[in-house]
Amino acid sequence: MPAQFVLSRAAFVELLAALRAQGYRLMGPTVRDGAIVYDELSGVDDLPIGWTDEQDGGTYRLTRRDDAALFGYTVGPHSWKQVFHPPAVKLWRAVRDERGLRLEAEPLPAAKTALIGARACDLHAIAIQDTTFLHGPVVDRRYEAARRDTFVVAIQCGQAARTCFCASMGTGPRASAGFDLALTEVLDERGHRFVGEAGTPAGEAVLARLPHRPAAPEDLEAAAQRHDAALAQMGRRLDAGGVRELLQENLDHPRWDEVASRCLACGNCTMVCPTCFCTATSDRGDLAGREAERWQTWDSCFTMDFSYVHGGSVRRSTKSRYRQWLTHKLSTWFDQFGRSGCVGCGRCITWCPVGIDLTEEVRAIRETPSRPGPAAEPSHGHP
Amino acid sequence: MRRRRPKLAVWKFASCDGCQLALLDCEDELLALADAIEIARFPEASRAAVKGPYDLSLVEGSITTPEEAQRIQQVRRVSRVLVTIGACATAGGIQALRNFADVKAFIALVYAQPRYIDSLARSTPIADHVRVDFELRGCPVSRHQLLEVIGAFLAGRKPQTPASSVCLECKRRGTVCVMVARGTPCLGPVTQAGCGAICPAYDRGCYGCFGPMETPNAAALGGRCAELGLSRAALVRVFRTFNAGAEAFRQESEAHERPHDQG
Incomplete structure (x- = not known):
């Protein structure tokens, strides 16, 4: 393990200033509309100081902490895909005039972005989206440009929500890769400080310019306690062993009908999922037929349009759409990308208006598996 | 030589005129609109009317009288081409509340001389009476979607007015879910997108102005709203507003309505 260091709270403030001075746009957690969301930060005061979240299926509440922790919460409705894979992007514009038809490509994003407060599950989700957009047969140049100059300040989780299950998915609670700096926030009788490690030369270079000291055994012990607390508080569990095969062998399980009776097909789970990547493309034109724009927007496999082909939608029932989402996330994602598409962040559980819990759905199927048989409506590996 | 501009007519039935106003609200685009289409009949804007037939008719309002x-x-x-615009024309509007009551009793209560009133027992959407080429939802309609429908007509293509939930619009604009984060009952999950998810952005639940989305599970949402504290009477009212007559909302409001318990 690389040498651990300690940053004081004041040094953390300097870290933010140093990143800004290097031209990074700071993106991180802030309180807005009753939740902790990710947005651009102007400094430490924008952080959710002294706030925490209480989450369960279909419910999220902000509450006050009895300390002034900067990162004393778990995850909110936003994920970092808001930054790298934004909800709506103009791709190009076309103009027709006396000179003929011209296409004008939208410039690629150029911002250097520093993520402040990424969690272990978030880092795995970013790695998954990197695979989707950068390591497949086609590289998404817009995503690539947005990701190019990224500095990641990970914050190790010191608590977990009732909806968290990263431990089941092998994605947390401790971040072990994908960051430039990883910090554990500690508040105890020795003071408000961050115990951390650098993950890259870029992280070491920034650290070198900040006042810091080597971590003492007491600091390491305090950080380990935070980690243990997060692990102990993990509110959900998903038995991931063999889930890939389990779902494939149970495409006609009666549980799919049962969950469809509760599912709203509203698409919230796919919007908040940090790995869901589907988009729709649409053209917008003016009345005179002189200008048109092509936009890419987040789409969801829960809409009828999503599977619309000549003759109608392929997945007409909510049952088939929920099953498509869950089997893709936990099963056919392996076929497509070589790993699970779920990082155990629990956002789909919290932000489902009716609190549908994928860990419960998997458990129900596992407890009463049906015999493998030919599926009436096969599930497709591709979204 | 200039191509003949298609002729547009706007018609009003039982309605508040709000959807026609959405057309007048297209201030920046009105000149371009007038350039592309001849506004041949639009009483809300001008008394002058050009004779029909018309290439595109926008119909606002529901059918509530024998004359209509x-x-x-x-x-x-x-x-x-006949396009209906707004909740009155597509679902019967707020006046479809009469469909759940005795309209004769209302008339007797309100009018001194009920015999002068000639009103149908039910308020019904235009599509119940004639073939409709396209229905544009909303109370009122969104002017962006109205321009999209007219633009699509001019270009000879299908309008893009997704029938998915308001939730997708909420999440795309980064709004925090009022139902999950505040426990505010919200019709967003069963309501069709199109407004841009305005109300949740101002801390209010969705009122369902755009009517049921493509595959509404109103029973599941109604159950959740009851858990959040809505009484049966409140649930009846929530589903019984501008789109009271839309099938999914009508069924859900009736499911919470017990005889002699309409409090």
């Missing part, structure tokens, strides 16, 4: 039931047939005859 006759007149819509005439509108259909003089319209090549």
